[in-house]
Structures are given as structure tokens and as C-alpha cells.
Amino acid sequence: LFDLVSGPAATTAAAGRWRGLRVVAVDGTLLPVPDCPANLAVFTRQRLGNGTSGYPQLRLAALVACGTRSVIGAVFGPATHGELEYARRLVDSLRAGMLLLGDRNFASAALMNQLAATGADLLVRCKTNRNLPLVARCHDGSILTRIGPLTMRVIDAEIAIRTAQGTRTGHYRLLTTLTDPTAHPAGELVRLYHERWEIETAYAELKSTILGGRVLRARTPEGIEQEVWALLTAYQALRTAMTDATDSASGTDPDRAGFTTALAAARDQLVLAAGVITSTDTDLVGTIGRHVLAHLLPARRVRTKDRIVKRAISKYNARGPAIDRTTYKATINITMLTSSP
Template sequence: MPAHCQARQRLGAAPLKALFDLVRGPVATTATQARWRGLLVVAVDGTLLPVPDTPANLAVFAKQRCNNGAGGYPQVRLAALVACGTRAVIGAAFGPATTGELEYAGRLAGDLRAGMLLLGDRNFAAADLLNRLAATGAHLLVRCKSGRRLPPVARCGDGSFLARLGALTVRVIDAEISLVTSKGARTGHYRLLTTLTDPSAHPAAELIRLYHERWEVETAYAELKSTILGGRVLRARTPAGVEQEIWALLVAYQVLRTAMTDATDSVPGTDPDRAGFTVALSAARDQLVLAAGIMTETVIDLVGVIGRHVLAHLLPARRVRTKDRIVKRAISKYNARGPAIDRATYKATISVNMLTTDP
């Protein structure tokens, strides 16, 4: 076994976990996009990471079930709490994929605080979980199934209504969202649950538009899995090594996010969304290869080499999303999804119609 592998085994996962606890957090930013009406906007979601198919890993991490039994690589389920404005990681929990997202999301409750607004998809609309998360003092904005039965206990002047989920009072907002491009139009029905029950202080139309920020956690996962890992399987061949590697991955991601936010904050009015993660990662790798950027002075440059590369290659303003998520890495050379996928970009107009219920 190579000496560096033996050294990693002796080190273990605890120091990497402690380092993550040191650097994790929403990352301070002057950008107004990070907050909505004074609340820090955060999102929670889960993803799967494949690990090497070794006997040691198989004893802990199961393979995904398919028609003929289990297939592919063993998988780790990772759940993260991400600040939507900067995509920085506030907290993370992971383990065997046989444990569901809701369990890991519940473990992140300790990272929630009063003054936060948590966004979540339909999978996180379970009553027990919402009560547990709301008990932290954080506010919630979660989508649920459109047909979910929620008897009103009170009506709000804007057409939304109040309902009960266990001990929790939530405001139910129904909306119709239409997207129009030169290729046609699409309309979807959304039902949102929120603990922000005052319609005058927290307008429903703004909450409906704000919910789209939930996609920032998906982008963070894409940066972890596609940009840093390049779509590759993790390398550790034991569960202890997998734990160490995931904490190291999260530390590297968080350090880059911090550097990117420091850079965009140095230019007032620059949205953190315009910082390119690939640019920052390439600059960081160059610094490691060249053994450059080692601090020898007491004056700390918050922008630094990575930040200057980011500012020199700012991305254009975010475009409107018009497509569902699709798998970019084909599992077959045959056309399993019918006609070719249209990857063209179109100018789009989004309209939000709040739906009211009869008294």
C-alpha cells in the first residue's frame, strides 16, 4: 500500500469533519440576493454519490435496486443545507442510501436558526418533519402535492388560506405558473406551504417567485459531482475512507465558495451567481501545481489569485430556466427517450397567477 494511503488511514475522518465544521456556514455577503425581507434564504435536498464496489463498502452501502436485482455501484446518500445566495454549505449529513432523505434532513435541523427561510421540494412536505424543522425557529417554504387535502381553518385576504399540520399552522398558497417561448407555452400548478402566515408582511406572489431559488442546491450538487469529481466514482475502498473523502470534498467546495464570494463582494453590485465555479476550481488547481500563493505576510488579500481569476471571467446574468432536468451522461447509445432533445436557448416570459379558493 502506498505511503500516502497509509497516512490517510492513520489520519481518519475526524480531522476532516472538524475542518468542515470550521469553514461551513452561509458565507457573509453584501449581495441582496442572499436575503429576502431580512430572512436568509436556504434550501435542503439530497443526492447520491457512487463509491467503489468493494466488499468493505458493500457491507455498509447498498447498490440501487433494478429489475434484475441490485446493479451499478454502492451509493452514499448526502443531504445538505445550502445558502441560496452563495451556494455555500451550512450543514451536511450522509450515510447509506437505504436511509431516506427525510431522515438525513431531520439531522440538519440543528443547523437551522431563527432568521432563516428554508426551501424544500415535495419530498420534504411530511408533517412530522415540517414540525421538527419549524421548532428550530426557522421559517419554511415547501412545495407539496397539488391534490393534498388541507382543510382551511382560516382565509387570508389575498386568496391563500391557513391549515394545520399537526401542531403547526401553515399558510397554503396555490399558483399557476406559465412559461411562454417562441416554441410554445407550458403551465404548471404549484401548491406551497409556508410558516409565514401574514400575507401583508410576506406577499404570496413574492413567495411563489422566491421558491425558484430552491434550484440553487441542485446547482451546488452539480458543482460537487460534475465539476470537482468530473462524474467519477469516489476513490475510497472502505467506509471509513468514504467518510473521510466526503468531508474533504465538502471542505474543498466550501473553501472555493468562500473565495468566490469574497471576490464578488469586492465589486459592489456583483451577483455571486456570476462567479464561475469552474474558473475558481481551475485557478485553485494551478496554485497547488505551482506551489504558489503561499502567505508569507501578515496582510491577507481577500480576493487573491482565485478571486482575480473569477472577476476576470464573470458569467453573464442568469437566464430563465425553460427545460426539465435531463440526464446528460447517456446510459445507452440507443435513443431511449424518443425524439432528439432540443437544447436551444429561447427568450422566455414567465407569468404567475395566484389561484384563490372559494370561501
């Protein structure tokens, strides 16, 4: 069923495309499963500091369309296998015309060569001190390098974020198969890389909004497999309904569709058993879509927020200075750096 509904969610909006390329992201996450003998035979607890996780963990890896946060492909299994292994199983979901965003964990030479062989282009962050051979210099300060048989462009940039609390800077290095600096400007690629966070938001919607932070329910590995596919199918159905709704309102970015609104509307439909027998009229917006359009989120603005735990596991305050939980408006400045080999 998931195979039937999976995909980038068709939209006429420009969101999710950059210079003709569909922007997608790959990443992994962990889901806790019930602590019982049958599950422990397949799923293991993860090491956490000096101890282990309270529940066995399942690792999920997905390929997500950044414009609509819809799931193009997904694989999962024991957390004993790493993200790179699961990412290799997603290559069949990649196509020419896609631009794949990945974090530093996916900058493996072997994996990037395998992903690029699909015809998709790559934009992957790597360590700033990674030793890369110089093949040629580009007019914008970036360089060309070779990673195995693959020619890639190295883009170094310093990103400064200024808020009312001051300015913070960071050095970022990106690798991309888009080697023409005129057709694919480095500054635009640096800004585009921020779209990788869309997959993090998708995982938050799966784990925090749909599951409410709860542990999966099934007490057998077969039941866990069925439950995860059901979770992904429900998520994808909601994302498709949300995209159909925003697509019906010209100029509406899919980012403005509220996932919580769509989920609540869908749950109400189930509770009321409404629309069980559909009419012969095609209604792409539907009840869920009408709720989404009636409660559109405001357009996104530039702002910054540290990655912090909003609700701590312990009821006691952590030692140290108080955490600033204010969200600040931000101004971002990007300075291209001349790459060195």
C-alpha cells in the first residue's frame, strides 16, 4: 500500500525545485519498539553515554521531497545497521533530475559514487578539514576535486547569523556534482542546503505529531514491520491531501499547510465515519484540504533557534546556566571562501 501512495506529491508550485532540479533529502532516525523477548531477538538497545536506551530501537531511513515533505522511498530495520547501509537501499528511488541533500554522515566516497551513478546530482556537507586533491579552480573560488572516479565541486563558505543577541559564524564545506559555477552559483547552493532540514521536520511530524512520542505498539517483529508501513502510509496520505489543497490555491507554498491541522481533520473524519461512501464527484481538496486552507500557517521568516530539549527526561533542572528559549529574528550573511586543497 505504501508503494502505491509513495512519491514526491505532484504540485504545480515552484516549491521543491531549484533550477529545474527536484530537491530531495536523505537521512535516518530511530524509533523505539516494545521491550519484549520477540522484539529483542531482532531489535537491540542503543548505547547512550554510559548506559543503553530503555527500549530496543528500529532505524528508519527515508528519501523525502523537500518542497512537500512527502516520502519518495523508505527502508527500515535493526539499528545495528548504520544509516549508510540503509541509504544504499534507497538508490532505486533516485532519478536523474533530482538534487540529493545529505549531511556529513553521507559524505562517504563509496556511497556518493553509488548515489551519483543513479543520475541524480548531489549536494552533501563534509568535514572542513577533509583532505581533497585539487583538480581545477573555478572563477567563484570553489575548486574541482576527484573522489574516486567522481568529479565533484568543493564549496567553502562562512555563514554568519546576526540576531539581537549577537553574531555567530560557522565554516561550512559542501561537495556537489554540479560542477558548473555559472549554471549553479555557489551562493545559491549554500542557501539551498538549508532545505535539508525539511526531512528533520518530516521525522518530527511522524514521531511527535502522529505518534505523540509514544513507543510503537506491536510485540513481534512482523507486527512492527506492518505498523511502520502503516505509519508511513498514513503520513503520505496526509501529505498528499495537504499538497492537493495548497495546489488548489494559486501561489500558496506547501510550507504553509499545517500538519497538525490535517491530522486532526483526518481523525475527526474517522471518528464521525464521514464520507465512508464517496460521491461520484471528484473533490481533490476534500474535508482535510478545506481545514488546511482555512488555517494556513504564516509565511516563513528568517529566524534562528538552537537545537534544545524542550521537555527534559528528568523533572529536575539541569545544572549550569539557564537555557535561552527565545526565538530570534535573524539576518544571515554568506561569505564565499577560496577553497584550498
